Amino acid sequence: MGQAFIRTLRHFWPDFNPWLDQLPDTRFREMIVYDKRFLIWWGLLLFSFKLGSRRALDYQLRDIELPVLDNINQLAKTQQESLPVHKTLDHFLGHVGSAALADLRNQCLRHLIRTKVLDRFRLEGQFVIAIDGTGYLSFKERHCEHCLEHSNGSCVYYLHPVLEAKIVHPSGLALSIGTEFIENPLPQPGTDPSSLVDYQAVKQDCELKAFLRLAAQLKKAFPQTPFCLAADSLLACGPVLTLCEQHNWSYVLTFKPGRTPALWADFQGLLKLSPENRRVQTLADQTRQSFRWANDLAYTDSEGRAHTLHALLCEETDARQTQTYSWMTNTRLSMQNVVILASDGGRVRFQIENQGFNIQKNSGLNLEHAYSTGIDTMKSFYYLLQIAHLFLQMLERGSLLRQLARQYDSTPLRLFGSLKNIAQRLLECFRYFPLPPEVFDSTEQFQIRLADSS
Numbered sequence: 001m002g003q004a005f006i007r008t009l010r011h012f013w014p015d016f017n018p019w020l021d022q023l024p025d026t027r028f029r030e031m032i033v034y035d036k037r038f039l040i041w042w043g044l045l046l047f048s049f050k051l052g053s054r055r056a057l058d059y060q061l062r063d064i065e066l067p068v069l070d071n072i073n074q075l076a077k078t079q080q081e082s083l084p085v086h087k088t089l090d091h092f093l094g095h096v097g098s099a100a101l102a103d104l105r106n107q108c109l110r111h112l113i114r115t116k117v118l119d120r121f122r123l124e125g126q127f128v129i130a131i132d133g134t135g136y137l138s139f140k141e142r143h144c145e146h147c148l149e150h151s152n153g154s155c156v157y158y159l160h161p162v163l164e165a166k167i168v169h170p171s172g173l174a175l176s177i178g179t180e181f182i183e184n185p186l187p188q189p190g191t192d193p194s195s196l197v198d199y200q201a202v203k204q205d206c207e208l209k210a211f212l213r214l215a216a217q218l219k220k221a222f223p224q225t226p227f228c229l230a231a232d233s234l235l236a237c238g239p240v241l242t243l244c245e246q247h248n249w250s251y252v253l254t255f256k257p258g259r260t261p262a263l264w265a266d267f268q269g270l271l272k273l274s275p276e277n278r279r280v281q282t283l284a285d286q287t288r289q290s291f292r293w294a295n296d297l298a299y300t301d302s303e304g305r306a307h308t309l310h311a312l313l314c315e316e317t318d319a320r321q322t323q324t325y326s327w328m329t330n331t332r333l334s335m336q337n338v339v340i341l342a343s344d345g346g347r348v349r350f351q352i353e354n355q356g357f358n359i360q361k362n363s364g365l366n367l368e369h370a371y372s373t374g375i376d377t378m379k380s381f382y383y384l385l386q387i388a389h390l391f392l393q394m395l396e397r398g399s400l401l402r403q404l405a406r407q408y409d410s411t412p413l414r415l416f417g418s419l420k421n422i423a424q425r426l427l428e429c430f431r432y433f434p435l436p437p438e439v440f441d442s443t444e445q446f447q448i449r450l451a452d453s454s
């Protein structure tokens with residue numbers, strides 16, 4: 001398992017260590033000087049092993065009798081003579097700054113895109129990017145001047161939500177590619193502190209504003225990459241459509257009658273006029289899907305900008321009920337593409353919740369845990385978590401682990417029982433086994449293929 005992990009990292013990111021050398025130089029002084037490569041790996045392993053808290057580094061990895069230090073030295077290509085304490089990591093990340101770690105995350109993604117590793121997950125040539133917000137940190141007392149406030153009647157909570165963009169695929173992939181923290185700007189001197197933002201009251205506004213910042217970031221970091229944005233109806237509005245048109249991005253957005261009522265009425269009218277735009281199919285489990293669509297809807301947004309878009313309706317009937325889904329998109333619809341646009345574009349958006357936020361909160365990565373007290377250092381830990389989750393997803397769906405499981409006539413998940421157990425086994429490998437030098441050797445030849453089904 002430890003060997004499969006290291007080979008996976010070497011295979012997908014052969015230049016990772018040189019990238020770490022480019023991180024900002026840190027001027028802080030500890031009793032022992034640690035190489036930045038070593039400290040970044042130390043932080044990434046905290047999440048790869050799902051230790052759950054920074055303090056756990058000192059207990060779970062500290063034992064002079066064990067080969068932990070040797071294994072990490074080999075991974076980072078360093079010669080440290082002792083393990084750091086968890087506070088060293090915190091100080092170090094405080095000096096590196098979260099922006100450099102956001103860049104490191106982007107670099108990891110960019111490399112996968114350039115080397116075509118993710119090509120099999122494209123939808124009609126584009127990467128589907130799900131956009132959604134989630135609760136990240138929540139405190140019972142004001143934690144910093146950027147907290148958003150929320151009162152549930154009896155208690156006030158101080159929140160740090162986050163808006164994420166993740167590459168998603170129906171097979172369960174959810175790779176973080178963009179992050180925007182939703183927070184209060186610094187209050188102007190003399191501002192009444194009670195005028196702070198109630199998050200729930202202005203949620204819509206906050207997420208839309210954060211989206212505009214996130215989109216600018218994405219375009220800057222990935223200027224040429226073709227994206228198809230998948231988001232809920234909150235983002236089905238003029239500013240978002242305009243931005244997608246400017247950036248040459250596709251979109252598949254949830255279309256709700258209440259969000260743009262006149263446009264919805266036009267859509268219903270056009271559906272009646274085009275009965276030939278219909279496709280019906282029955283799935284293996286006898287669920288019946290009926291697709292209807294209309295092309296070339298004209299929409300003028302609240303700022304007077306004209307858009308042309310297309311809309312798709314899917315009615316799904318199983319033994320118990322009928323459910324209706326609808327989306328607006330700037331991809332022209334036809335008999336040939338409605339099914340794939342609905343399944344791999346519109347509905348795959350839920351992966352960001354299930355495979356993204358849910359796994360990061362509940363399978364040991366502990367997303368909602370404050371790994372530091374400083375606001376910028378917390379963000380640094382957030383990016384390390386995203387990178388480690390990227391590593392783990394490539395390990396979990398890579399052929400090395402699947403070959404290992406096949407020796408026992410099983411799949412990785414069945415063999416180890418849960419994602420958390422996979423991380424636990426990985427920890428044991430690093431703790432108890434001196435990993436052989438050839439595993440770290442860049443001349444060793446091997447192949448890894450990625451599964452595109454779960």
Ligand SMILES: [Zn+2]
Pocket residue numbers: 142143144145146147148158159160375
């Ligand atoms: Zn705060």
